[in-house]
Each structure stands twice: as structure tokens, then as C-alpha cells.
Amino acid sequence: MDGNLETLELFLNFGFPLLILMIAYFIGSHIEKRHFRDIRERETKVHGFPVVSFNTMPDDWNVSSSDMVTGSIVISLDYFKRVIAGLRGLIGGRIKTYEPLLERARREALLRMTEEARLQGYDAIFNVRLETSRLANARRDGKGVAGVEMLAFGTAVKFASRFANS
Amino acid sequence: MRFVAKQPKEGINVSDTHPLVEASTLVVGLTAIFVVIVLAIIFMIEVALFFVSAEDEANLFGDWLPEDLITVAPDDDRLVEIQLLVDRLARHWPDSPYTFRVEIDDSETANAMALPGGLIIVTRGLLDRVESENELAFVLGHELGHFKNRDHLRALGRGIVLAMFFAVVTDSDVAGIGIKATDITIRGFSRRQETNADEFGLAVVNSEYGHVDEAWRLFERWEVENDSVINLVTYLSTHPESGDRIIDMKRQAEAEGWLLTGDVTPLNW
DSSP states (O other): OHHHHHHHHHIIIIIHHHHHHHHHHHHHHHHHHHHHHHHHHHHHHTTTOOBOOOSSOOTTOOEEEEEEEEEEEEEOOOHHHHHHHHHHHHHOSOOTTTHHHHHHHHHHHHHHHHHHHHHTTOOEEEEEEEEEEEEEOGGGTTOSEEEEEEEEEEEEEEESSSOOOO | OOOOOOOOOSSSSSOOSOHHHHHHHHHHHHHHHHHHHHHHHHHHHHHHHHHSOHHHHHHHHTTOOOTTTOOBOTTOTHHHHHHHHHHHHHTTSTTOOOOOEEEEEOOSSOOEEEETTTEEEEEHHHHHHOOSHHHHHHHHHHHHHHHHHTHHHHHHHHHHHHHHHHHHOOOHHHHHHHHHHHHHHHHHHHHHHHHHHHHHHHHHHHHHHSSOTTTTHHHHHHHHHOOOHHHHHHHHTTSOOHHHHHHHHHHHHHHHTOOSOOOOOOOOO
């Protein structure tokens, strides 16, 4: 009976938090894999659509109309990523668990912007910029992080004639 | 310049390391670091204890009462009786540098504490639960054992230094790992301290009454009563299990040839 209690105590102290961490990891990585798969598929669909970061329009673009297009995503950390990042924060170094998260956010924001431009009948986007902002968690005096917003924006243009090669 | 459409490149902004590898490296590494720090703190406190004699401690903390730690129970008649009992028990430790003082903490949980300067705190919950003077004498003797082995200073020192250490680590998840690592590291030490204090307490009880009857009856009752898992888990964290304690004490009494039965003194209240 004494041995059982030791085991139970060990489980409450270590096993239970570890179990929650593992559940968070499996759900989080499943969602992440699915999101990356979705991103790749949609990137293939918009392949060939010019999205460039020049801040002036290339000279050979003869355009008839333009508009600002945006794509934004708000993405949150899972428990696993947050715990591991917290541990990393103690000794420093690359927060490897955040990297795929932000990669997803960047690509998703660019995709949404591109998809919006295509939907509106535009042919290309220039002056593309990325912005991030941190959304604070209101529950903990605004100290915790609820998630990050990634905003992609640029100037979408419609060509008067088809893209002329110079 | 010609525009060539390209797909985004994969794997530039994302590290190859598998998240689980990253996680286990960090958890194992940090736990090891915490264990080393805690061991270093324990060692430093042993060194510090070497320089503070019990006489210095008694002078320094002679009339110290940590009022933010305990709530003194107002006008509890039992205080006089306990003080008399402690004085009687302390006679079996003649070269003690302390003048022992007793205070009753107004709390429901059954507990007793040894604090610097010879201050013994017993909770109201404990007094409500003891059924004979012999039971209470053993608990008080156990606390005297902590003074004898200077465990009360160790506990206080570790508490202060570790609290300072964890004040630096603000992230709750990281602190969680640290506290668990500390718990595991200290547990072995504190269990040995409790066992030593048990031995001293039992010797004191035997000298006072000429037998050790009912010395551990409180623990026997506890073991039966304590089916609440949560209570047991918190209690386990610092003390050896009551079953083990009883076995150890029986063994000690048999080895020393102490009488296991005798006249039990009833409580005076």
C-alpha cells in the first residue's frame, strides 16, 4: 500500500503535468501538420501570381487600377510550445518551438492577401510588407500572450494589357 | 529583370530539431541544473550552521515570535500545561542551550514546528487530536530532536534561500519544474532528519515515563483515519510515511530494550 501511494504521488507530481503536456503536444502538432499541408496546397494554387516587395511599381507594369490588399491571421501558442519556450527563456537560445508557428503565420497571411487580390481580379501585388503585433491576454493583467497577429499588406494592381516582357 | 514565380522555400526559418527532442533536452537539463543548485544551497547552509553556535542562536532569537507565520490562539488554557510538559521533557537534555517556549497556533491542521531560539509551535488541531499526555510528549520530544540536530535552522535557511532563488525564476512553468526538482532533492534529507528527530523524541519519552507506550499511537490513528488522498500526498512530501515511522520506532524500542507498555498519563484538560 505504501508503494502504491508513492506511485500515486509521483504520478500527481510528474505524470499528470507530463500527460497534459503530451496531449497538448499531440493536438498542437496535428493541427500544425494539417495547417502546413493546407498552406502548401493553396500556395500551389496561387503559384505564378507576382507578389513582390519593391516599394515602387516596376516600370514595365502597365496598370489600369490599384487597391490596397491585406491578409491577416491571429495565431496562438499551444501549452506545449509555451512551456518549452518558457524553459528556453531561462538559458537563452533559439526558441525552436515558436519558429514553425511564426512561419505558419507569415505564409498564411501572405496567402490570404494573395487570395483576396485574385478574388478581386487583380494581377499582381507590389510593396508587400509584413507586420506583427502581440495580443495581450486580458486575464493575467495583460501580461500573458493570447497570440500574435501577422498582417501582410501590399498594393494590388490590375494590368491594362498582359505583362509585357522587356 | 524577368519575373520568375517561385514557391516559398521550406525549412529555412524552421529548425530541424524535433520538438520532443528539444523538450526533453530542456526538461532533463534544467532539472539537473536545479538539483545541482539545490545541493549547493544545502551544502552552503551546512557550512553556515558550522559558524553559528546554538548559544548565539538562542541569544539572537531568544524572544522572537514570527507573527506573520502563526496566529497565536488567544487565551488557550492548555498553553500552561504544554509549557510545563516541555520543561519536564527538556530536563532529559541537560546541556541544551535553549530556553524552550511554546505557542499555540490557531489552526485546524495537526502540526508542530521547531523555530529558531527554542520556539515550539503546536497547532490547535494537534491538541484537539491527541488523546494522552504520552502522545503529546512524543510530538514535543520529536521537536526537541529537531533542535538537538539543528534541523530547524536548516529548514529555515533552505526556505529563505530557495524562496530567493525562485523569486528570480518568474515563469510559472519553469518554477514548477524547479520546485519539483527541489522537492525530490530535499526529500531524502528531510526524511532522514525526521527519522533522527523520531529517535530522539522516543528516547526522551522513554526517559520521562520509563516506557514508550502510546508514543506513536497518534500515527497509528492517522494511518487509519487518513483515507483522504490529498492530505496524505501533502503530508508525504516532507515526512516519511507514518507506517514506516512506526516500524522504525518499534525497532528502535526493541533494540534499546525499552518497555512497550506501561501506565499511560491522561491529559490534564
